[in-house]
Amino acid sequence: xxxxxxxxxxxxxxxxxxxxxxxxxxxxxxxxxxxxxxxxxxxxxxxxxxxxxxxxxxxxxxxxxxxxxxxxxxxxxxxxxxxxxxxxxxxxxxxxxxxxxxxxxxxxxxxxxxxxxxxxxxxxxxxxxxxxxxxxxxxxxxxxxxxxxxxxxxxxxxxxxxxxxxxxxxxxxx
Amino acid sequence: xxxxxxxxxxxxxxxxxxxxxxxxxxxxxxxxxxxxxxxxxxxxxxxxxxxxxxxxxxxxxxxxxxxxxxxxxxxxxxxxxxxxxxxxxxxxxxxxxxxxxxxxxxxxxxxxxxxxxxxxxxxxxxxxxxxxxxxxxxxxxxxxxxxxxxxxxxxxxxxxxxxxxxxxxxxxxx
Numbered sequence: 491x492x493x494x495x496x497x498x499x500x501x502x503x504x505x506x507x508x509x510x511x512x513x514x515x516x517x518x519x520x521x522x523x524x525x526x527x528x529x530x531x532x533x534x535x536x537x538x539x540x541x542x543x544x545x546x547x548x549x550x551x552x553x554x555x556x557x558x559x560x561x562x563x564x565x566x567x568x569x570x571x572x573x574x575x576x577x578x579x580x581x582x583x584x585x586x587x588x589x590x591x592x593x594x595x596x597x598x599x600x601x602x603x604x605x606x607x608x609x610x611x612x613x614x615x616x617x618x619x620x621x622x623x624x625x626x627x628x629x630x631x632x633x634x635x636x637x638x639x640x641x642x643x644x645x646x647x648x649x650x651x652x653x654x655x656x657x658x659x660x661x662x663x664x
Numbered sequence: 665x666x667x668x669x670x671x672x673x674x675x676x677x678x679x680x681x682x683x684x685x686x687x688x689x690x691x692x693x694x695x696x697x698x699x700x701x702x703x704x705x706x707x708x709x710x711x712x713x714x715x716x717x718x719x720x721x722x723x724x725x726x727x728x729x730x731x732x733x734x735x736x737x738x739x740x741x742x743x744x745x746x747x748x749x750x751x752x753x754x755x756x757x758x759x760x761x762x763x764x765x766x767x768x769x770x771x772x773x774x775x776x777x778x779x780x781x782x783x784x785x786x787x788x789x790x791x792x793x794x795x796x797x798x799x800x801x802x803x804x805x806x807x808x809x810x811x812x813x814x815x816x817x818x819x820x821x822x823x824x825x826x827x828x829x830x831x832x833x834x835x836x837x838x
Contacts, residue, residue, distance in 0.1 A: 518770075
């Protein structure tokens, strides 16, 4: 299946010069949606994942399915102030700005094998923060899984040594 | 399984007097997480659902899994300005404030059978907006699915005539 053709590119969103990759056209296509999840599972099945961690909001879409299918727990990373219990926080740079995510202190324990899932690998800032938070709580990060990788932003360079899967790659702003 | 015991109650969050239902303790428990999804699927399997629609962010967690398992498309409802293509919008009242959600105009078509999924049924404002948006685009709302229902807020009264499933009920602020 040509899954790249299921992604819609929106020019100049959220700001001028950005070619935004809109995944909603893929998500609403039941067959394409199922196909990409099966590809993700194929790569990480059998790797003894115990927790899947994802950042809000779009990260939740694939992260929760992978947690469910891998019989793992699901751990949400959220914007500051959204998680109600005791948290730790990490600030990071994104493609557009500076941001921060929190994780509940009791969400990951030593011995957990963690898979980080997001829809998009851009500069790698969000993913690096997720790795930091998971490891800070004692988890072992087994890998990172993305639907889309914007290779020309070199996010992969921030994540050396980890098993990284991305299903759709863009080599330039297109 | 006593799934209610997997929910953590946080007093006075996000503001004084609210007993916040924290679902992250259930989500990170792989067995409990899987159990509630199976219960949801048991109720809606065979009902010819073609689209599952959910509001960000926590709604995405269960909505995406149900879409995947029911072989349906997934449709995100998002806060204004987040969806990049042409949208329609609906404002609504929540337990705490007034808010709005948008949906892509091409996300649901006439002939679609739609399931609305969220983690929580409180006053019903969010869900009623989701039903309005799905129907406005020509979809037929087959049912609504929630992990938790705060029965004492009577959200169900706003959704008369629809098939509503909630797995955990609270009869009072507790």
